[in-house]
Amino acid sequence: MNYENREIVLSLKNVRQYFSSGFWKRKIVVKAVHNVSFDVYKGEVFGLVGESGCGKTTTGRSIIKLYNITDGEIFFNGVRISAGIRSNVQRIKDARKAIKMKKAETKALIADIKTDSAAQSDNDIVNRDVEKVQEDLNKFIAEQEEIIQKERQEIREKKKDNKLNKKLMSKMAMIFQDPIDSLNPRMTVREIISEGMIIHGIKDKEYIDQKVKEALRLVGLVEEHATRYPHEFSGGQRQRIGIARALVVNPDLIIADEPISALDVSIQAQVINLLNDLRKQFNLTILFIAHNLSVVKYFCDRIGVMYYGRLVEIAPAEELFANPLHPYTKSLLSAVPLPDPEYEKNRKRLYYVPHLRKFTQDKPKMVEITPGHFVLGSQEEIARYRDELAGKPVPQDPTLIEVVE
Amino acid sequence: MMQETRQDRIEMPEDVILRVDNLTVSFRTPSGLVRAVRGISFDLKRNETLCIVGESGSGKSVTGRSIMGILAGNAIIDAGHIYYDGQDLLKLKEADFYKIRGSRIGMIFQDPLSSLNPIMKVGKQLTEALILKNKMTKAEAKKRAIELMHEVGIPEPEKRFNQYPFQFSGGMRQRIVIAIALSMEPEILICDEPTTALDVTIQAQILDLINKLKREKNLTVIFITHDLGVVANMADRVAVMYAGKIVEYGKTEEIFYDPKHPYTWALLESMPALKQKGQLRAIPGTPPNMLFPPKGDAFAPRNKYAMKIDFEKEPPFFKVTDTHYAATWLLHPNAPKIESPVKDLVRRVRGEKDEL
Numbered sequence: 001m002n003y004e005n006r007e008i009v010l011s012l013k014n015v016r017q018y019f020s021s022g023f024w025k026r027k028i029v030v031k032a033v034h035n036v037s038f039d040v041y042k043g044e045v046f047g048l049v050g051e052s053g054c055g056k057t058t059t060g061r062s063i064i065k066l067y068n069i070t071d072g073e074i075f076f077n078g079v080r081i082s083a084g085i086r087s088n089v090q091r092i093k094d095a096r097k098a099i100k101m102k103k104a105e106t107k108a109l110i111a112d113i114k115t116d117s118a119a120q121s122d123n124d125i126v127n128r129d130v131e132k133v134q135e136d137l138n139k140f141i142a143e144q145e146e147i148i149q150k151e152r153q154e155i156r157e158k159k160k161d162n163k164l165n166k167k168l169m170s171k172m173a174m175i176f177q178d179p180i181d182s183l184n185p186r187m188t189v190r191e192i193i194s195e196g197m198i199i200h201g202i203k204d205k206e207y208i209d210q211k212v213k214e215a216l217r218l219v220g221l222v223e224e225h226a227t228r229y230p231h232e233f234s235g236g237q238r239q240r241i242g243i244a245r246a247l248v249v250n251p252d253l254i255i256a257d258e259p260i261s262a263l264d265v266s267i268q269a270q271v272i273n274l275l276n277d278l279r280k281q282f283n284l285t286i287l288f289i290a291h292n293l294s295v296v297k298y299f300c301d302r303i304g305v306m307y308y309g310r311l312v313e314i315a316p317a318e319e320l321f322a323n324p325l326h327p328y329t330k331s332l333l334s335a336v337p338l339p340d341p342e343y344e345k346n347r348k349r350l351y352y353v354p355h356l357r358k359f360t361q362d363k364p365k366m367v368e369i370t371p372g373h374f375v376l377g378s379q380e381e382i383a384r385y386r387d388e389l390a391g392k393p394v395p396q397d398p399t400l401i402e403v404v405e
Numbered sequence: 406m407m408q409e410t411r412q413d414r415i416e417m418p419e420d421v422i423l424r425v426d427n428l429t430v431s432f433r434t435p436s437g438l439v440r441a442v443r444g445i446s447f448d449l450k451r452n453e454t455l456c457i458v459g460e461s462g463s464g465k466s467v468t469g470r471s472i473m474g475i476l477a478g479n480a481i482i483d484a485g486h487i488y489y490d491g492q493d494l495l496k497l498k499e500a501d502f503y504k505i506r507g508s509r510i511g512m513i514f515q516d517p518l519s520s521l522n523p524i525m526k527v528g529k530q531l532t533e534a535l536i537l538k539n540k541m542t543k544a545e546a547k548k549r550a551i552e553l554m555h556e557v558g559i560p561e562p563e564k565r566f567n568q569y570p571f572q573f574s575g576g577m578r579q580r581i582v583i584a585i586a587l588s589m590e591p592e593i594l595i596c597d598e599p600t601t602a603l604d605v606t607i608q609a610q611i612l613d614l615i616n617k618l619k620r621e622k623n624l625t626v627i628f629i630t631h632d633l634g635v636v637a638n639m640a641d642r643v644a645v646m647y648a649g650k651i652v653e654y655g656k657t658e659e660i661f662y663d664p665k666h667p668y669t670w671a672l673l674e675s676m677p678a679l680k681q682k683g684q685l686r687a688i689p690g691t692p693p694n695m696l697f698p699p700k701g702d703a704f705a706p707r708n709k710y711a712m713k714i715d716f717e718k719e720p721p722f723f724k725v726t727d728t729h730y731a732a733t734w735l736l737h738p739n740a741p742k743i744e745s746p747v748k749d750l751v752r753r754v755r756g757e758k759d760e761l
Contacts, residue, residue, distance in 0.1 A: 051604035051605075051606055051607065052575070052604055053574075234691045236691060237691075264460040264461055264631070264692070265460055265631050265632075265633075265672060265675065265676070266460055266671065266672065266675055266687075266688040266692070267460075267687075267688075267691070268675070269675035269676075269685040269686070269687035269688065270687040270688070270689075272685055272687075273684060273685050273687050276684070291604055291605065292605075293605065294676065298685070331606060332605065332606060334609075335605040335606045335608065335609040336605055336634070337605075337608075337609075337612075337632065337634025337635050337637065337638050338634050338637065339633040339634050339636070339637050339661060339673060339676060340637055340661065341637045341638075341640075341657045341658055341661050341662075342658070343637070344634075344637040344638040345638075347638075349609055349613070351606075351610075352606075
């Protein structure tokens with residue numbers, strides 16, 4: 001598929017989301033999302049997979065501004081909606097430190113010059129030397145101050161961008177994982193669905209009523225359901241209410257955070273079918289967060305695999321399943337249980353053991369290995385992945401352990 | 406009096422370790438009686454893994470809990486027997502039951518976090534039963550506990566012994582729960598959705614572990630799940646439950662390659678196979694409300710192959726092979742012949758083999 005000319009709806013650039021707890025010595029920083037960059041194109045379904053705790057839900061929540069990101073930038077429809085200031089703060093700190101060091105250095109230098117010249121009586125030369133050193137210092141400080149001013153300006157701009165842009169954010173909606181917890185038990189379905197519109201400033205009651213009815217019909221419920229309370233519905237129906245709530249604001253982007261994992265097996269297929277229909281009908285862009293790989297493969301156009309806060313591989317769905325490259329993706333694919341006893345009895349499982357990785361000087365980078373297929377790896381690993389794609393025999397990945405039952 | 410005891414003790418075939426006979430369980434609720442299990446019967450054979458599959462509310466967990474004797478207070482056992490070791494577990498007094506519970510029949514629950522005590526060190530939870538039941542000294546119990554932790558694959562057991570559950574990851578917690586269940590060396594292990602709360606990679610590890618321990622310790626396993634992929638991996642025999650009844654049971658190959666009940670078809674169809682595109686074949690409607698158990702075949706309203714008789718009369722079990730039975734009128738000699746829609750499922754899944 002050609003992604004070159006397609007419109008980018010959502011773009012993440014080096015996004016980091018850290019959570020800290022405790023103070024001073026007991027301070028713990030959890031790096032939930034660690035340098036994640038990806039683009040989501042208009043009309044596509046982008047899947048994020050990974051084990052629990054790998055930061056996929058946090059990524060989704062950061063995008064919709066439930067958290068303020070620590071660093072990096074998020075663009076939505078071409079506008080920066082959130083930006084983190086950690087790197088700016090870090091650069092300011094570095095500059096201050098450099099100034100401090102330089103000052104101490106200069107002081108020592110001047111003292112040196114003075115002791116050296118104690119023997120000499122020519123004060124002019126000494127003064128000239130000292131002046132020269134002082135000048136150097138002042139120049140350096142001015143340079144660093146300029147950097148600090150620039151960073152401060154950037155921080156101000158970022159903070160301005162971080163302010164909630166209601167008009168833009170109303171084009172983004174979220175479907176939550178748990179259909180029971182995400183619906184207020186004291187509100188009727190009508191109130192739940194219309195809440196978003198009311199917050200966005202729509203006051204026309206008739207218009208709201210009509211939209212609610214329309215949304216209910218779209219998700220396969222009937223208009224009479226509008227006056228009921230969430231507890232009167234089954235799990236699948238509640239998730240439909242959640243979907244209706246997301247749809248009613250005519251969003252450009254829907255973030256679906258594991259919308260089916262809390263549902264029964266027989267209901268899951270219904271909800272996937274519904275999402276699929278709606279997606280075609282409205283040309284929706286969906287960021288689909290899940291851990292069930294067969295569902296992700298079925299539903300998504302492109303898939304990003306996350307591992308411990310990092311994206312390790314991005315590829316079109318077919319490509320990812322046909323040519324998984326990163327060892328974690330391989331182990332993930334080998335763990336998917338299939339409803340076929342004979343296959344299951346002879347399956348080989350691959351375990352990913354990252355400790356076995358050889359740490360070299362060059363840090364792993366995201367590299368586009370074939371068009372649209374990105375993988376994280378050091379230069380040596382990337383070379384091996386290329387050989388693997390070319391069909392050459394390659395040594396077994398050192399971080400993968402094969403287990404035969 | 407004599408007669409009653411004779412009735413209680415029954416002789417079972419050598420290879421049957423546990424027999425559930427016409428078990429019927431209801432729950433008293435403010436809105437009425439919920440019929441959770443409606444007369445199920447099965448034999449558990451020694452050293453096999455029996456998987457019970459079904460969606461939530463189908464009564465599979467209640468079955469497991471009845472065997473353990475840990476039903477909630479509002480449960481009523483309307484009828485039935487559970488025979489183990491020649492005696493009926495349902496008639497046992499609590500004073501006798503505690504000799505069986507845990508030490509002869511062990512259980513692993515779904516959520517490893519809520520089945521461990523959060524304010525008690527893991528080591529203490531492991532040694533508790535050993536000290537109380539096996540009358541071990543603390544030192545002996547600790548030695549045994551560390552052995553057990555090693556067996557279930559916990560690295561550095563000496564250090565982990567003194568940690569709290571919250572310091573363990575989900576998979577490690579489930580390993581601790583398994584170690585606790587195995588500490589009394591039970592014959593039968595009931596696993597109630599042990600991997601539902603875990604990820605695919607961790608799930609694979611836990612399933613491997615259960616299989617390994619089963620081989621090493623000659624366990625008999627009842628595995629309760631809703632994931633057919635897991636069933637294919639674990640089971641020797643499968644029982645499919647719907648609305649409090651077993652609708653089909655047989656060997657794993659029979660259930661997956663030649664299912665006969667429309668509900669089993671629907672379950673297999675609704676899973677997206679890795680190669681599938683296009684519309685998923687979802688099961689329409691929702692499971693029945695067990696406050697008002699439906700008349701006839703409970704699956705009939707959601708079943709596109711339903712016949713008139715399905716709404717009126719409950720189907721009996723029809724024999725397919727010696728080991729394979731299904732409760733559907735479609736197997737009646739007078740029923741129209743319907744080609745199983747999942748016949749090509751095996752091919753569908755096989756095709757993916759090369760891909761993975």
